[in-house]
Amino acid sequence: MIIKPYEKQHYVTLLIKHPRNGHPYEIHIAKPIESPSNKGYGIIYVLDGNAMFETAAEITRLMTRKPKGYDPAVVVGIGYPGGEPFDVERRTYDLTMKADPAKLPVRPNREPWPATGGADELLDLLENSIMPKLLTLFDINPHKQALFGHSFGGLFTLHALFMRPNLFTHYVASSASIWWNDYALHEEYEHYRLNRVKEIKPKVMLIVGAEELDHMIEDSRKLYERMKQDADSGTVVQYMELEQEEHVSVIPAAISRAVKGILTTE
Numbered sequence: 001m002i003i004k005p006y007e008k009q010h011y012v013t014l015l016i017k018h019p020r021n022g023h024p025y026e027i028h029i030a031k032p033i034e035s036p037s038n039k040g041y042g043i044i045y046v047l048d049g050n051a052m053f054e055t056a057a058e059i060t061r062l063m064t065r066k067p068k069g070y071d072p073a074v075v076v077g078i079g080y081p082g083g084e085p086f087d088v089e090r091r092t093y094d095l096t097m098k099a100d101p102a103k104l105p106v107r108p109n110r111e112p113w114p115a116t117g118g119a120d121e122l123l124d125l126l127e128n129s130i131m132p133k134l135l136t137l138f139d140i141n142p143h144k145q146a147l148f149g150h151s152f153g154g155l156f157t158l159h160a161l162f163m164r165p166n167l168f169t170h171y172v173a174s175s176a177s178i179w180w181n182d183y184a185l186h187e188e189y190e191h192y193r194l195n196r197v198k199e200i201k202p203k204v205m206l207i208v209g210a211e212e213l214d215h216m217i218e219d220s221r222k223l224y225e226r227m228k229q230d231a232d233s234g235t236v237v238q239y240m241e242l243e244q245e246e247h248v249s250v251i252p253a254a255i256s257r258a259v260k261g262i263l264t265t266e
Helices: 049-063 088-094 119-137 152-163 185-195 214-229 250-263
Strands: 010-017 024-031 041-046 073-079 140-150 170-174 203-209 236-242
Touching: 010 119, 024 049, 024 119, 041 049, 041 119, 041 250, 049 073, 049 140, 049 250, 073 119, 073 250, 088 119, 088 152, 119 140, 119 152, 140 152, 140 250, 152 170, 152 185, 170 250, 185 214, 203 214, 203 250, 214 236, 236 250
Parallel strands: 041 073, 041 140, 140 170, 170 203, 203 236
Antiparallel strands: 010 024, 024 073
């Protein structure tokens, strides 16, 4: 009997600190076994990396498995030291925009909200440090660079789309917290719609579980309808409402849909 060794993506973790605020991050990287296509590797950045990186990396590995798989892609998880799936305080700061405390709901534990408003600092880190570093490590396809986020990560992904639409080519927002700061995200969308560059046509997926809170479903659906109707927005947008999934169970399903959508489009 000949037993073939199990081939798996090579995982690497980099520890970096934000040059301005000193906050530490663990950057998890899954390098494909296969060589890149002639266009380079696609690359998928995943927020809440401690919770979602390995799921995204394994789904990507399976979907790119030869001989029938799609072209290989690098997966990058943006995580934190400590090992917990979700660092509530860090992610609340990193993934939200500045908010008026009076416009935020009472938290389930009734405790005060942690510090908020660091989304642009994390975007700066992505744009100026993390993404350039990955370009030195891999041959990257410039037309297949994606960002995936869930819940607050979905909010952050839409903020990135509306404020820096040229940073990524694909934006996937799963169960996005569109309600944040009394729906201020809609003002950002209006800014994006009025100031967009016609040559930039990002591809966007809005995903939500069909068994989530009614307002979560309605919020994603309304934003989709608005983006779809604005023909001049330049955005190619899809909406998916996944049956039998709620806010947590939808995560692996959303990652699967996201990875397939990213790998199959340019």
